[in-house]
Amino acid sequence: MAKISLQHIYKTYSGNVTAVHDFNLEIQDKEFVILVGPSGCGKSTTLRMIAGLEEITSGELYIGDRLVNDVAPKDRDIAMVFQNYALYPHMSVYKNMAFGLKLRKVSKEEIDQKVREAAKILDIEHLLDRKPKALSGGQRQRVALGRAMVRNPAVFLLDEPLSNLDAKLRTAMRSEIAKLHKRLGTTFVYVTHDQTEAMTMADRIVVMKDGYIQQVDTPQNLYDRPCNLFVAGFIGSPQMNFVDAVIERGEKGYAARLGESVIEIPSQRAPDLEHYLGQTCVLGIRPEDLYVGALPPNIGSAQPLEMEVTLAELMGSEVYLYLKRGEANLVARTPARAAARDGDHVPVFLDSNKLHLFDKNTQMAILH
Amino acid sequence: MSIENYKQGGARRPRNRNREAFFLLLPTILLLAVFIAYPLVNTVMLAFQDYKLTDVAGAHFNGLENFKAIVADPYFPQILKNSFLFTFCTVTLQFLLGLVLALALNKPFRGRNLYQSVIFLPWSISALVIGFTFRWLFNAEFGPVNDLLLRLGVLEERVSFLGDGTLAMACVILAMVWYGVPFFGIMLTAAFQSIPTDLYEAADIDGSGAIRKFFYITLPHAKPTIILTLLLRTIWVFNSADLIYVMTNGGPSNATHTLASYMFTKAYSTLNFGQTGALGVLFMVGLVLYAFAFMKVTNYDGSGGF
């Protein structure tokens, strides 16, 4: 029930290590924002600054309309779920959940009502008398969520809440957290290193690296229009293919040359590439935009590349083909029926409508 | 879509959280500075003075006189020898018996916790009580040790255990061993129990016997604990004066005096603080050397502890 505004936030540790550089972000009320990036990118530090657990070196942080730089965590109207759950080991589940309310001098009846309501939503009513020690990882996770829920905070902060769960539970909890967000109608800020989590849950994703924001956008836009090489490679699995290509003048505009083959860049997509003529750029193409064998109709035309299959990885509904030609290595995601075997030489078509181009020096996107 | 911004900000001065740590540690640091560091400096000062508590007004610097007196002390070589003998025998026996105890305790059995509680008791008892008890056990006339040995036919007549120099030293060592074995036992048991069981399972599959397992898995894994415990026990045993003071008071004729007990007796009975201070300085020099060696051997980086 509050928007969060981060303005020119910096975090510098003694010894001049800067963990977060000039972080600017407006988080809307009721929005589900996920900070994602490799470890050490500053995402957790940013979250902890919002929580007030880490001091802000410089910049301004607003929750609602209030400047909270110097406000203690307890007065920020936030709740946080920790990676290791941080349940109080000496208290029962009920007391864990009631603790925050008790500190705020909420009446016993109201506490009881809120705890039971949250327990019901999270399906942990039968665990209320247990100590955290007697709970499984998934159950602890629910209690941690419940402890945050009962407080009915303006902002929900979650720091890698699923990373201690096994794969199956993680998938289940993912949809539960998304549902919870809809139900609570509260602002969620969530940190993870797992791009799948980010893609599946977030309204907006903030991709970070080395303390800098790389890109902020909706999951769909981030996937379709990554602004630089890092984001393009980080989002999506299997990751986007990158090959070097030389920009040339094409039949109707520009073209990219990969070895002997030339790929026409559809003129309606092409920006002004005059500057890059004759230069080597990085061409990016997602595995699902590669077609092996035949080009389906109404897909941008292109000359096929003759490539060798080095490995076919069956995933059930589809096959990942690892392709090789000279220096270039590509992964294609194809329907399981279109099976090719290891060592086969196959024609590979690139969907020229889905090409990405990146500047080799600045690593920024030229075309997407 | 916001793109990364390379602008370096003029960051405000980071607030100093170190200050909290400093204030939390300050009382302890002051306490130790006033009551350990300062007295140590004082000891050095005393060592170069003719300072007798019986004649404080006549105190004056006398150079190395105190040290000369110590070297000239006819008992000094024997006391030094006693110190090393006492320390070496005690620590070795404590360690070996503690090792046997720990190995026996390594496998769980019913009542192990209760057993550990009981076996741990000597460590909670004061040197005074231990000293008195062993003195009473070894009593020449009414003590049970004499009586039992007579009944078993080991002895022909009663022996004055604490009246004979060599025997008295053995008795003191025995009492000290009794006091220290549980400590070693507990430390080693804990170290053994932190060894992952899959290592032993792997050894079982390889067909290693119990002795091989002990030398190739148990000992190497417990090595850091063993070294740390041994080194610290050594210095504690070397420093301990109370048990000897109570049991024999260094007697008969200095046969059981160690450097520590000798120093205490000298300070307490002669009140010659100058000479005692000189002894203390010698003690400190040895200590500093030992501490350096200790840190070299254990790679002490502050991450462990005592």
Add this chain to the structure above:
Amino acid sequence: MNRKQKRLIVGLVRFLILTLFLLAVLAPLYWLLVTSFKTSGEINSLQVTYWPQQVTLENYQKLFQVTNFGTYMKNSLIVTFSSSLLVLAFSLCGGYALARYQFRGKKAVLIAFLVSQMIPTILLFIPMFLIFGKLNLINTLQSLVILYTVFNTPFCLITLRGFFERIPVSLEEAALVDGCNKLQAMTKIIMPVLFPGIVATFVFAFTGAWNELLAGIMFINSNSLKTIPVAINAFIGKYSIDWGQMSAACIIALIPTTIFFAVVQRYIVQGLTQGAVKE
């Protein structure tokens, strides 16, 4: 020899070893206890007995009637509790600082603590005697409180630091987010979780102070200010030893610490090994 027989023999040897250790630990204590219940005639007889012919409480009665044992106990309790509480206060603050903060000079502080553990206490007696002389603290219980606090703080502080380090920082942070201020997070969350550590530390400090002898001898002259160990030692020195009465005094002296150790043995082992085993 088959596996079963082998296992049987190993088990037997283990049983034998454990029994021997148990006997070795208990025998001296048994002798002390039995002596305390014997009449002086029976004690001072060449016919050594291993069970009192006539169980008597006279040694204990005499102890309180003839000597001021009640006063000695009171002195011991005052000194021990005061210094243990002080040690605990120093250790809680310092242990927390060393566990939770990174700061310059931290390693130096740790090494200083380690070295202070190596210094024999008797080395400090002489300068301390002069310092206390200037402060008019000689022959006071305060002098012992100060000394015992100084002797026991480094070890207890490092032990408690080990316990603090095992408590995840996030627990404290969760409390802060939940609505605690720093002090509340300490008292409501950290202290209860730290309970075993506090108990272990307190017992270490208690035992150290309760059992201390030499400083007591050095700094206490008045009979009315003697602690139990000092008093017992004085009896041994002064007269021909009254073994029965001394045994009774020793039994009383070892009761509190042995009970402590037996009850919280688990915590103490945890404390010891946490400090000493590098992780």
